[in-house]
Amino acid sequence: MTAHSMSVGAQADTSAHDGRIATSVLARYGIGQLGAQVFRDTPAVLLPLFMTTMLGVEAWLAGLVVLVPKLWLIVCDPLVGAWSDRARGRFGRTPFLVAGAVLTGLGFLALFTLTKSGSPLLSAAITCALFFLASTAFSMFSVPYLAIAAALSHDAHERTRIMVFRMVFSTLGVLVGVGVAQPLVYGLGGGDFGWTVMAVVLGLASMATMLVTALGLMRVPMIVDQTAPGTLRSQLGAIAGNRPYLVLLTTCLVQNVGQAAGYTVIGFIYLYALQAVWIVPAFILIMSICGIVAQPMWLRLSRTWGKERAYVVASLGWAAVTATWYFIHPADDVLVTLPGLGALGTQHVLVLVRGGIIGVVNSAFVMLSLSMLTDTIDYQRRHKGVANEGVFAGLFSAFEKLSFALGPVLAGLVMSAFGFVSSTGGAVAQTPQAIHGIVLLYSLIPVGTQLVSLLIFSRYRLDR
Template sequence: MTQAIESTADQAVISTSKVPLITKLLYGSGQIGGQLFRDAPAALLPLFMTTMLGVSAWVAGIVVLVPKLWVIICDPAMGVWSDKLKPHHSRRPFLAVGGLLTGLSFMALFSFSEFSSPTMAAVFIGVLFLIASTAFSAFSVPYLAMASELSSDAHERTKVLSVRMIFVIIGVIMGVGLAQPLVYKLGGDAAAWRTMAILFGGICVVAMLATAFGVPRNFGQISQDDPRKLLSRFASVKENKPFMVLAATYLVQTVAQACGYAVVGFIFLYAVADISLLFPFVIVMCTGSMLSQPMWVKLSGKWGKEAAFWVACTGWMLITITWLWVKPGDDVLMTLPGWGEMSTEHFLVLCRAVLIGFTNSGFALLVFSLLTDVIDKQRQNKGTVDEGLFSGFFSATEKLAFALGPVLAGAFLSYTGFQSSTGGAAEQAPEAIRGMVLLYSVVPAAIMAVSLLIFTRYKRAMQSM
């Protein structure tokens, strides 16, 4: 079957502007695995370490941070390496090997729970996560680079990325909406965590290999090697002011998201006090994301990508603040067929889900579309561009953000009195629960506001390029 897909894909006629639907779908499918690996460890690894392994919240944050610091070096290096080998081998070897090892590493992360001490557990998980992060770097950097290579038309690239967003949504449903409820549905013990890891790790492998062997290998191929030296390649990134502004914006706003991911499980366990609501929340949020995609593509064409990006970020920030008032439901607002009784608070949680889905999908789509524009303008102005190197730096900012988020969250949770445990979730004091709520509302909204201040420099930087 793989050979058949590969043969069909390699015979495809590549256009410099219009991208065939099958190519869009095969490219987008890899994001299921990418999103699973990004979201599930961000949302579940701190929870797994603090409730199953007895690791302190602040130590769990450090465990996530160290491998993410490594990818600041690893991602650009993978980008340069894939750029160098692309003329001869395409980006396929990186996608295939990286995808396979990412899935296997994901399985291992949640499959071990017997350690002599929390310290040993933290060290072991840290080493595993370092290996997993390196494997994911081998896949994610070339994967992101391909987005700017699939078409020379800016609006067509937005369409490609909007299809990719559908697979982002599927990955979010699995990694955030299904993974944790599945663990607790299976009993919440070590075997339950291991079953979840094997299932979703296998999905990672299949999704990533579909991209590796499905997208034509000659997309974006160049006929000759690039003679530029390594230092001159790195200098081209630093000299690209629009890229630096966009990367800084993305870093800060992803820290905002990462804070929320780090405590989303805690929010539904303690603040909402109904873990079963997490899956409906994610489904409703993702439905809003999917339905809004045509709207954001249309608005980006009508208003411009920058204006649409502002609207999406501002909307997300305002909705996020409203989590400050979340609390357990203690009334009956309505009775729904197949659902049963729904409280007012639970109804408001689902209302937030729709609005978060609309706004989050907007800026998540547009920030990557803006990235492809920056790379394309570099290509037009300089005659050459290292898509992998630029993508590597951009990818490193995301991974650094998803390291800083858990560190910030872990330190804040420890400060507000969160109590770690082994064998399952423990009861928490009101102050600790209040800390979780602040980390899911005011803190990320404030950080998002900082990212928009940085983004005010983007337009001028783009004009001066």
């Protein structure tokens, strides 16, 4: 059977996937991550801030609001993966990608515009229900999207190239979802109008970029094995024999819990600990530029050192720079004056320096972990003769979303324990103790989980 153009997930001969992937295909694949990253990061960063300062929801309850939909995704993501595996031979994965893109964008818009009520408890319940629906829609896109990466090439280094492009657009998604969202809200007054404009702009941007991938890959041929027979439970049982996959899965789960706790308090860090929300766009811009520029370097290092060693080096670098956030405080001097930014104190300059370093190392270990995921799927294909990419991607995605649900719960518990005060109509002053709890969540707590995850990763072994 020869390779021919057909919908995403259609069969093609293996020889068509041994060479270099066209840059246009990589770009069309990667751009979908921009919108996906906006949906993943913006609610994680801003939904707790929105609920505690606009809806009057207690910090611990805001964490639970995020947790409940994510718990459902532990079941939903593997189901979507298995469903897309079964449907790919006849329909491809395109219907999942298109439906997921449209519904995710609409769900994002609803989260910040349809959740206000006369009661904080009712507002929390509405937010939870809408986030449940939006997260389910996102699963329809994100799981098949991740599965596609393992079906584009047999070459491990080509799969790293795929993830480099994905990481570039992921970084742009962070720039939009974190660097633009919060300053846009507060630039428009920080009230209902600011939140609504942000939701419309980012919701439509998320939908549009995800649709580019969904429609742009319709005729790209994919590697497709026969779907493993049996129930989802039996398919997951086959995964249980893939030790490299299980080690990587556990590593990323532990690592992401700490990172998610940190993401939850980004808005609080710049609002309370640094008192400099205006510097967020510059921080994210520098982080994004450095992350994108560093990608060719990490691609070379992964070939020279191996993906595992490069991953450990990047992870340790991230932990080292993240630990320094513990010493942040509002700037009390003027160190330099820059065009477009104005007067910058020592603390402001250090924030921007951290942004550059974090961009370099964070983009590396995230990209490499996804590249190693495709390696473990290929490992299954070589050893078992069949690899259901959708089930693998679904379980991996489920654990990632679980960690990004546990992170806000951890953050909410720590913030409540340190005395954070919720409000309605805008942010209110916090005690030094409450601010200290926020700083811990952004520094030492994620450093601890990162180091524990590396201990787990030391068990990762993948034959070549």
